[in-house]
Amino acid sequence: xxxxxxxxxxxxxxxxxxxxxxxxxxxxxxxxxxxxxxxxxxxxxxxxxxxxxxxxxxxxxxxxxxxxxxxxxxxxxxxxxxxxxxxxxxxxxxxxxxxxxxxxxxxxxxxxxxxxxxxxxxxxxxxxxxxxxxxxxxxxxxxxxxxxxxxxxxxxxxxxxxxxxxxxxxxxxxxxxxxxxxxxxxxxxxxxxxxxxxxxxxxxxxxxxxxxxxxxxxxxxxxxxxxxxxxxxxxxxxxxxxxxxxxxxxxxxxxxxxxxxxxxxxxxxxxxxxxxxxxxxxxxxxxxxxxxxxxxxxxxxxxxxxxxxxxxxxxxxxxxxxxxxxxxxxxxxxxxxxxxxxxxxxxxxxxx
Numbered sequence: 042x043x044x045x046x047x048x049x050x051x052x053x054x055x056x057x058x059x060x061x062x063x064x065x066x067x068x069x070x071x072x073x074x075x076x077x078x079x080x081x082x083x084x085x086x087x088x089x090x091x092x093x094x095x096x097x098x099x100x101x102x103x104x105x106x107x108x109x110x111x112x113x114x115x116x117x118x119x120x121x122x123x124x125x126x127x128x129x130x131x132x133x134x135x136x137x138x139x140x141x142x143x144x145x146x147x148x149x150x151x152x153x154x155x156x157x158x159x160x161x162x163x164x165x166x167x168x169x170x171x172x173x174x175x176x177x178x179x180x181x182x183x184x185x186x187x188x189x190x191x192x193x194x195x196x197x198x199x200x201x202x203x204x205x206x207x208x209x210x211x212x213x214x215x216x217x218x219x220x221x222x223x224x225x226x227x228x229x230x231x232x233x234x235x236x237x238x239x240x241x242x243x244x245x246x247x248x249x250x251x252x253x254x255x256x257x258x259x260x261x262x263x264x265x266x267x268x269x270x271x272x273x274x275x276x277x278x279x280x281x282x283x284x285x286x287x288x289x290x291x292x293x294x295x296x297x298x299x300x301x302x303x304x305x306x307x308x309x310x311x312x313x314x315x316x317x318x319x320x321x322x323x324x325x326x327x328x329x330x331x332x333x334x335x336x337x338x339x340x341x342x343x344x345x346x347x348x349x350x351x352x353x354x355x356x357x358x359x360x361x362x363x364x365x366x367x368x369x370x371x372x373x374x375x376x377x378x379x380x381x382x383x384x385x386x387x388x389x390x391x392x393x
Contacts, residue, residue, distance in 0.1 A: 044206050046198065051075065051215035054170045056177070062211050063177035066091075070210040071098055073187035073201045074174050076166040078139045078220045078241055079194040079346070080201050081110065081184030082209065083174075092153040092183050098208040101190040106156040107183040108141050108224070109163045112175040117163055120150055120181065127251060128229035134250050137167040139224040139241025154183050164224055170215045186223065187212075193278045193349040193381065196221050200350060221343035222373045227255070237261075239373040241342075261376060278381040280349045282312065282357050286382040288364030288375065289389030294319045296389045301327050301361045312357035314348045314378075316341070319363055328355055335363070338370040345374060349381055 047058040062072045069091040072083045082099065084091040086109045096103050111117060114136050117124060121144040124132070128142045146161035155161050163181075166172060175182055186194035189204040198214035205212075225240035227247065236244060236257045247255050287297040298319070305311045305326040312328045313320075316335035323329055330348035333340030352360060362378055365371045379386065 042207055042210065044202065044209055045211045046202070046214055047211060048214045049170060051168070051170055054173055054215065056173070059170070059174050059177050059213070062174055062213050063179075065210045066174075066178040066182065067180065069094070071095065071208075072174070073195075073198070073205065073209055073212040074171055074182075074184070075198075075213065075215040075218055076110075076139075076168045076171045077218060078166075078223050079196055079218055080187040080198065080212075081108075081171070081182070082187035082201075082205070083110070083182035083184040085178075086110075086154055086181040086183035087149060087151065088180075089151040089153050092151055095183060095185065096153075098205060099185065099188070099190045101185065103153070104156045105185075105190075106158060106162060107154050107185050108226075109150070109154060109161060109181045110171065110175055110184050111163060111165050111181050112172045114165055116181065117144075120147060120161060120163060121145055122147055125229050127234050127254065128227075130250055131227060131229070131234075131247070132165075135242050135246075136165040137172065138165075139167065139220055140164060141224045141226040141238075141240075143226065143228040143230060143237065145230055160228075160230055162226060168215075170213060174213065191277060191279055193280065193346040194223060196343075196346050200346070203350075203353070219343065220339075221345055221347075222370070222377060225373070228258075239376050241370070241373070243369045244372060245369060278346070278349065278377045279383065280352050280360055280381065282352055282360050283385070284314075284360040284362055284382045285385050285387060286362045286364055286378050287387045287389055288378075291390035293363055293389045294322070296387065297361050297363055298322060300387075304359065309359060310357040312352045312355070312360040314351075314360060314362040316363055316365070328352065328357055335365045338365060338368075338374055341365055341374050342370045345377060 141164040196218040225242040226238040330351040332344040332348040
């Protein structure tokens with residue numbers, strides 16, 4: 042299979058190219074497309090055969106649920122049994138945008154989309170290209186991130202092609218994604234809504250709408266869970282080399298620097314995924330992927346996956362990564378870094 046690349050303007054896309062991509066989707070094919078978060082790998086979300094192709098192309102476990110992407114909020118009523126008051130409030134405030142809600146599904150949604158669960162994850166993306174493509178296709182699109190399973194999510198068409206060229210029909214290239222980490226996933230089927238995956242809508246933003254009537258799933262810090270949402274199970278976001286994450290309230294950069302220099306002196310090839318502030322302190326011999334200022338978590342989020350992929354083309358033996366404060370988008374950034382490191386974590390700043 043030769044993967045076609047359709048280059049479009051993100052603000053004013055060429056409808057003729059999107060119509061061609063939509064025709065591929067209606068025919069059961071796979072199309073990677075940009076959203077405001079990351080590039081998604083889309084298929085007809087109501088066609089079990091088309092959905093199955095996503096799992097084959099990505100090498101994704103079949104019990105890992107997918108997100109259905111819709112063009113208009115009114116489409117959700119055909120896919121779910123009911124929309125609770127809390128879900129409606131979040132949809133009204135954050136759709137279109139990087140928020141996914143988990144609701145009880147109708148029989149119209151195939152088991153392949155839900156991993157066999159009685160719930161379905163749905164979102165209305167903010168990207169003009171994504172919504173126009175879905176509207177032209179006339180179907181909800183099942184779409185996980187457009188990468189090989191377990192690898193860092195793609196925020197450019199070039200990153201999609203690095204993993205999936207020859208495995209999918211089309212990539213719609215509208216340039217880099219804005220946010221850089223996936224959508225926030227909130228389970229609205231429980232009495233108290235639960236954040237299953239932190240993302241582009243922060244916990245603080247959710248609390249501004251729901252007050253104390255929201256919590257974060259404890260499984261976010263563990264990996265042996267039944268996946269109620271994409272990103273809750275299996276290795277995710279990982280670079281090719283093994284990675285160690287340094288995190289804590291104090292001393293993160295200092296401890297990481299000492300270990301990185303020590304390893305570099307032993308002739309090991311060391312990579313460092315770090316803030317701009319720390320990048321300037323690293324000596325020659327340590328390869329650096331600068332994800333931006335630690336004081337600007339939105340900048341870190343936008344650059345994170347690009348930084349994790351840097352060492353695919355600049356091979357190293359080990360990667361050390363610097364954590365940031367878990368507030369705002371920092372919660373999503375740290376969730377991705379922990380998974381990328383396979384929960385190999387150095388806790389910094391502890392006494393004794």
